[in-house]
Amino acid sequence: MTVAPDAAQASTPPSSPPPPPAPRPRSPRLALAVIAGSMLMIVLDGSVVTVAMPAVQADLGFTPAGLSWIVNAYLIAFGGLLLLSGRLGDLIGRKRMFLAGTAVFTGASLLAGLAGSPAMLIAARFLQGVGSAMAAAVSLGILVTLFTEPRERARAIAVFSFTGAAGASIGQVLGGVLTDALDWNWIFFINLPVGLAALALAVPALPADRAGTGTGVRRLAARADAFGAVLVTSGLVLGIYTIVEVESRGWLSAHTLGLGALAVALLGGFVARQATARTPLLPLRLLRSRAVVGANLVQMLVMGAMFAFQVLVALHMQRVLGYGAAETGLAMLPAAVAIGVVSLGVSAPLIARFGERAVLLTGLTLLLAMLALLARVPDDADYATDLLPLMLLIAGGGLVIPALTSLGMSAAGEEDAGVASGVFNTTQQIGMAVGVAVLSTLAAARTARGTAAGADATAALADGYRLAFGVGAGLTAAAIVVAVVVLRRPPRPVGR
Template structure:
């Protein structure tokens, strides 16, 4: 790997670290934010939901715009918006300002994250070096998730919650400076062929409304009139978008991209896997605090072995394995490890011993360090050079949708089981534990479904290693 490639990878990883860090650091500080700004429990969820709606809703559009105007331009713009929004969030003294700042952070994250993988694959052309780069990239994401939980506890306890946002500012400024200096400019394919404005409106509004509906399930219920109505409208908007893409002269999402079994299959597997993995991160943290009585800092430290396991495997093990065995084989192995870990969680006791009941799962979750790099390569495979940003945006979109659905569905199931147990006179700790066990059982089912899709849909090349078509190895423009 050349010096220029290392600098590019460092720049992309810094942006990913900031995005992932921000997603996890907020959860630990939410009680302090609620006390200081007077959020009600339902309002407090919008410190997370506002970010998810903007991030997930804009990724696909942002990825296509990156192809049109240049991925470097989109990447820099996203980091500028995110950094400015972090300043606004850190200075917020009212609920409305903080929620608006979180929405803007989601916008910035979408602009930057939508093109990151497109930039990466165009600058790492060999199978081995691309696999290594993807491993480093995945390690950054895993590290950011758990470091965020630990750092959130430290900053909130030692200073105040404002610093969980202000910590993004130096990272964001450094990322922008590095991007200007080390990421080569690309011209993009331009707007000459026209822009599908109607398609952009349909998909952005459909995705935003869909995520808004999903994150509201926990509060309003599955069969509430509000939930069903919004879900129907979202489905109609997205159906209209697909019809538009089949007929538009310059579609925002050329449907040809789904002809690749690897692209379609990898995105489906990613949604299922991340729905289970992200729910694991949230629910295990809740179990430690609500059942075992851990504080925020101790919870973050207890989750650290999982981050070390995932990060170590993605950084040192995944690349040589993918190069030697192929991404599909490595993906199957990783999913089996994750499934074993999730099955372990289905037997959690009320009075758990960390070493016996939780630490083995933290080790097995290392399967994520195999799954994520393999999926990244497969999800970007077969992309034409003019569609690299689109494929990146699509991959990130299914990632966010999977996480949003996973948290909404599994936390709702857990809460429902807990409520029924409490109604039967079971103790609060036992009722909570029963709810979490149900959620982990469903999460295990999602991983089984991911395994089935992997085996039946994804191709078995000799060595995928995150490869893309030969044309996609050249920077567009």
């Protein structure tokens, strides 16, 4: 209803008009390409380094314990800063946060490629994690506010999901090829042209932020929950650090139990703070949605299980079957193709027709079958007959990730899209970190027991990996139970 200026002044105090909605960019597809390209670069960087680690160790003189920090430094910064970055993006502008994160990641990639010492490489990897968190935390928020029509959004999420589901497999291929053909430095240098192109295209392609720079700074000062930010960031960083150190420290060590308890206390304090804060960092209304809670719980379990495929299958090929780095990467390529075909060409129509829940359960069933069968793979497995048919079942991931993404963002409004994206990405990283800690520890312990009992070293390794695949199947089965119980009703809009 329109009110005359004099009547409005008489009845209500003057206030600033609400900011206009962000204009839709001329080419939403170009904006989607920029977001997906940047995310593919970030996801690739998380896996491309794993194949090159032996070469990095030989060149820079890493100790065996120090080598793991090439991965851990990135994971701690990335997982610990996602939620904070998502909320800051809501306050100061998601486009600004995306551009800043991409710039930090690209600059850190240059430093990593030029690293001449372990300390310099670890510091550069930490900075890469910071930049990745800044860009990744707001990417889904930009996407869901850019594509509002259900079919358009489903297709866009399918493209975005492909970068996460297939990126790890593509990274292993690329890491092996670059390391063998050039040098390990090029796994980082390859990010420079991609990052610079993303920055150049993002400026015109992404929708403009609603507030100007000055307004954004004032909004940040007025609305940011600084104490909540300290609690959640320190709790996440400490928790992820504790998890990644489990393999070397042990689950029942004073280090793990003490720091784990502190991390839980910090995160508990954060939740209590959000219930009373005037401007919470994480509006708890998001957690009243069964779809959001269920999607994030399922994602943590699935990401833990997917580690068994993304990393342990590659290790099985190299350490049990004797494949080289490039050969392993190429052997993983059909899995990436399967995920890509399903996520890009099949998931969106299926979600539109049958709904996210049905598509999610179908994909989880395929992943469960794959991991259960991998747990029975023989020591002398033949690639064409024993591994390839099972690896193609990873196509279920091309159904799972888009469905989870749609559900995880279903309760996010315009003002909360960044923090919802940050929550979704955070649970993904926590799931991966727990998967690394649990599955690798169990596999190593089974291998050690087998070797101590006199088993052949290769056979003991294979037995350890089979145990990890079996546990991954158990995590997937638990994800199916959560999906059936928690997601038993279609998502409904969340009230204020």
